[in-house]
Structure formats: C-alpha cells, structure tokens
Amino acid sequence: xxxxxxxxxxxxxxxxxxxxxxxxxxxxxxxxxxxxxxxxxxxxxxxxxxxxxxxxxxxxxxxxxxxxxxxxxxxxxxxxxxxxxxxxxxxxxxxxxxxxxxxxxxxxxxxxxxxxxxxxxxxxxxxxxxxxxxxxxxxxxxxxxxxxxxxxxxxxxxxxxxxxxxxxxxxxxxxxxxxxxxxxxxxxxxxxxxxxxxxxxxxxxxxxxxxxxxxxxxxxxxxxxxxxxxxxxxxxxxxxxxxxxxxxxxxxxxxxxxxxxxx
Ligand SMILES: NC(=O)c1ccc[n+]([C@@H]2O[C@H](COP(=O)([O-])OP(=O)(O)OC[C@H]3O[C@@H](n4cnc5c(N)ncnc54)[C@H](O)[C@@H]3O)[C@@H](O)[C@H]2O)c1
Numbered sequence: 001x002x003x004x005x006x007x008x009x010x011x012x013x014x015x016x017x018x019x020x021x022x023x024x025x026x027x028x029x030x031x032x033x034x035x036x037x038x039x040x041x042x043x044x045x046x047x048x049x050x051x052x053x054x055x056x057x058x059x060x061x062x063x064x065x066x067x068x069x070x071x072x073x074x075x076x077x078x079x080x081x082x083x084x085x086x087x088x089x090x091x092x093x094x095x096x097x098x099x100x101x102x103x104x105x106x107x108x109x110x111x112x113x114x115x116x117x118x119x120x121x122x123x124x125x126x127x128x129x130x131x132x133x134x135x136x137x138x139x140x141x142x143x144x145x146x147x148x149x150x151x152x153x154x155x156x157x158x159x160x161x162x163x164x165x166x167x168x169x170x171x172x173x174x175x176x177x178x179x180x181x182x183x184x185x186x187x188x189x190x191x192x193x194x195x196x197x198x199x200x201x202x203x204x205x206x207x208x209x210x211x212x213x214x215x216x217x218x219x220x221x222x223x224x225x226x227x228x229x230x231x232x233x234x235x236x237x238x239x240x241x242x243x244x245x246x247x248x249x250x251x252x253x254x255x256x257x258x259x260x261x262x263x
Contacts, residue, residue: 005245009034012087013242016070016130017097019046021209022149022231026094028054029235030242031062038083038090040068040130041097070097070126076133084137092145092242093134095127095181100173108172119173124180131184135192144197147241148185152205152257154178162218168211178203182253189251198250200241204234205257224259233258 013030017023018039027037031054041047047065054063066082069075083090099122103115131146138144151174158170181201188199206219208228220227237256240246255261 006239006243007034008239008243011035011091011242012038012083012089013092013094014038014040014083014090014134015094015096016040016068018065018094019043019050020096020098021207022204022234023096024050024054025231025235026096026238027051027063028057029232029239030092030094031058033239033243035062035092035242036087037063038087039063039065040070040079040083041065042067042069042099068130070095070130071099071122073129073133076130080133080137089141090134090137091143092147093131093138094147094149094238094242095131096149097123097126099123099126104173105169105171107169111172116173119171120177123173124177124184127181127184131188135188135195135197138197139192139195142196144192144195145242146185146188146192146197146199147238148181148199148201150181150185150201150203150253151178152203152255152261154180154182155203155253155255156261159222162215162222164218165214166212168215185253186251193250198246200246200249200251201253202234202237202241203253203255203257205229205255205260207231207234222260223257224262227258229256229258 013035015026018027019041031037039047051063051065055061068079101118153175185199185201206228
C-alpha cells in the first residue's frame with residue numbers, strides 16, 4: 001500500500017535551528033506527519049516558546065527542545081545523550097541551523113579573513129560536526145536519514161542586480177558554504193550507504209521575509225512562478241526526503257525555487 005509512504009510515525013527527527021524562519025515550519029510539518037521532533041538550537045527561550053506553540057497547534061506533545069550549539073563538540077555530545085535518553089534514537093537529522101557573526105553580509109572587498117573563517121567554520125564546520133557525531137550513532141543502528149538545507153546559491157552564481165538600491169548582498173561565505181554542503185551531502189551519501197543511511201539536500205530559493213520591495217520585485221521577475229518562497233513551500237520536500245517515499249534516493253540536491261534555476 002502506497003498511501004502511507006510519507007507517514008513519519010515513530011520516527012525521531014532532530015531539526016537544528018528549528019526555531020527559525022524555515023525551521024519552525026519544518027518542525028510543524030514533520031510533526032503533522034507523525035514524527036517526534038526535537039528542536040536543537042542555541043536559542044533556549046525561543047526553543048521553549050516554539051515547541052509550546054507547535055504542541056498547542058498540534059493538540060499533542062510532538063515537538064520538544066534540547067539546547068544545541070552545532071559549533072561545540074561538548075554541546076553536540078550532550079545533545080545526543082539527552083535526546084537518546086528521552087527518545088531512544090535519532091532516525092533523521094535535518095541540518096538547518098544558520099550560524100553567522102555580526103560582520104556577515106559585508107560586501108566582498110571588505111570581508112576580513114578572521115570573520116570569513118569564523119562564518120565558514122561555524123556554518124559549514126557545524127554541519128560537518130553534528131552530522132559526523134549523529135551519523136556515528138546511526139551507523140551503529142544501521143539506519144538513518146540526513147537532510148541538509150543548502151540554497152540555490154550553493155549551485156548558482158548570484159545575480160547582484162536584484163540587490164541594487166538596497167543594503168542587501170549575497171555574502172561570499174554563503175556561496176562557498178552552501179556549495180560545500182551540497183558536495184558534503186554527496187560524500188555522505190556514498191560513505192554512509194553501506195550503513196543504510198541516506199543523505200540528501202534541499203536548495204530553497206529566497207524566502208519572503210519582508211525584504212525591501214525594490215529587491216522583492218526584481219527577484220520575483222526572475223522566478224518563473226513569479227514570487228519568492230514561503231517557508232511552507234519547502235516543507236513537502238523535507239517530509240518526502242525524511243520518509244520512505246524517497247527510500248531509493250540518496251546524494252541528491254532538490255532545488256525548491258519556483259523554477260529560478262531553470263532559465
Ligand atoms: N531564509 C532564506 O531565504 C533561505 C533560503 C535558502 C536557504 N536557507 C537556509 O535555510 C536554513 C534556515 O534559514 P532561516 O532563514 O530559517 O534562518 P533563521 O536565522 O531564521 O534561523 C536560524 C536558526 O539557527 C539557529 N542557530 C544559529 N546558530 C546556531 C548554532 N551554532 N547551533 C544551533 N543552532 C543555531 C538559530 O537559533 C535559529 O533558530 C539555513 O541553513 C539557511 O541557509 C534560507
């Protein structure tokens with residue numbers, strides 16, 4: 001029977017950065033499909049608020065919060081211990097956190113090397129570290145699913161004309177980090193396949209978050225579907241990749257961008 005292929009009942013799913021713009025909707029969607037969802041984030045206050053809000057919406061306790069800093073080995077070890085004590089296992093890891101420092105977003109020619117290094121290590125390095133540690137436990141159990149949240153800018157060169165007339169830019173670190181995460185996913189997919197672990201990537205297009213209208217109009221013009229994404233637009237792909245509906249898919253990067261990358 002195929003109709004329950006997207007069912008996530010009895011799956012324990014960790015969403016790093018689950019309190020953020022995309023993360024919160026990911027948690028809502030995964031929990032609606034039956035998963036036990038654990039938000040792993042540095043933001044304790046928001047973590048509690050978001051899990052309470054989602055549980056009230058779901059009318060049952062499906063979302064919880066454990067503190068996690070993906071840049072700290074100690075924090076990751078403690079997070080895994082606590083989560084496994086509470087839920088017995090981690091079936092699915094969604095790497096979605098978005099660490100960046102105060103200088104992130106500086107124009108290319110002004111980026112200082114120390115700041116560059118800090119952003120690359122915390123974001124790409126954090127995805128490396130948390131995946132290395134959680135996949136080790138998955139390898140022991142011979143089951144796991146990894147979903148990495150990358151970006152269209154890990155695949156495409158930025159079109160800087162959309163930022164004209166605004167303070168916005170596409171940080172150079174972001175292109176390098178997300179490109180690295182997409183190829184890290186390919187590495188994970190072949191390395192971990194013998195352990196029955198799949199690894200895939202989602203590359204969302206720009207998410208509408210009240211950006212300046214000059215930017216939004218120019219961006220929308222470049223999208224065949226004519227608009228920026230809403231966080232809810234990305235949820236279905238994550239549910240699909242987390243579930244048995246994608247059992248024979250690994251190492252792939254799915255562009256969820258309204259067709260931006262097509263022309
Ligand atoms: N917003 C977009 O337009 C967009 C587009 C494409 C891809 N993405 C990607 O989607 C993911 C989520 O982005 P978002 O816009 O929801 O970000 P956001 O800033 O709204 O949320 C980021 C979350 O990460 C958490 N976080 C930060 N540092 C952390 C750390 N060291 N350890 C654990 N958690 C940490 C924050 O507390 C927050 O919950 C990111 O990987 C981002 O690159 C976003």
